[in-house]
Amino acid sequence: MGRSRYKVYENHEAYFLTCTVVNWLPAFINPDAAQIILDSLSFLQKEKRLSLYAYVIMENHLHLMAGADNLEKEIANFKSYTAREIIDLLKATGQRGMLEQLKWHKRAHKQDRQYQFWQEGSHPKEILSEAMLHQKLDYIHDNPVRRGYVDEPAHWRYSSARNYAGEPGLIEVTLAI
Numbered sequence: 001m002g003r004s005r006y007k008v009y010e011n012h013e014a015y016f017l018t019c020t021v022v023n024w025l026p027a028f029i030n031p032d033a034a035q036i037i038l039d040s041l042s043f044l045q046k047e048k049r050l051s052l053y054a055y056v057i058m059e060n061h062l063h064l065m066a067g068a069d070n071l072e073k074e075i076a077n078f079k080s081y082t083a084r085e086i087i088d089l090l091k092a093t094g095q096r097g098m099l100e101q102l103k104w105h106k107r108a109h110k111q112d113r114q115y116q117f118w119q120e121g122s123h124p125k126e127i128l129s130e131a132m133l134h135q136k137l138d139y140i141h142d143n144p145v146r147r148g149y150v151d152e153p154a155h156w157r158y159s160s161a162r163n164y165a166g167e168p169g170l171i172e173v174t175l176a177i
Helices: 031-046 071-092 096-104 130-146
Strands: 015-020 051-057 061-067
Touching (some): 015 071, 031 051, 031 071, 051 130, 061 071, 061 130
Antiparallel strands (some): 051 061
């Protein structure tokens, strides 16, 4: 993997992260694929390997605000596990078109696999101030509104906006404010 200016410098701190499906393929229009993401995030929280402060799952990417003792390792494990699970789901449900695209867009140096699900990197940005915290929370929660999918952030099923609105979300988060 090439050098990047995006790095985790301070573990235990909150970071804004983005995970994108290769070529922006709309993998999460399948609710079962989105559920794999939710189940994995929930597992990492229950095992105390990740503190999740906010999230949104869109059709082809997700944004997180999270922290961990070793955030880079936990996100790498999360991406590896969810990629395998989603590829297995695609195989089991006969989604050959999507699998062919995941094969086509696989980076040449990824010799250890047939498919590549996630783009490399997660572009971690440390939350350095309360103003940045609020800006990133708004960015995460307003993503479906900006895309025109819903009128209110809490109306998007796959988001922590409900948690912040005092409603039950699909998974628990640690409220950052």
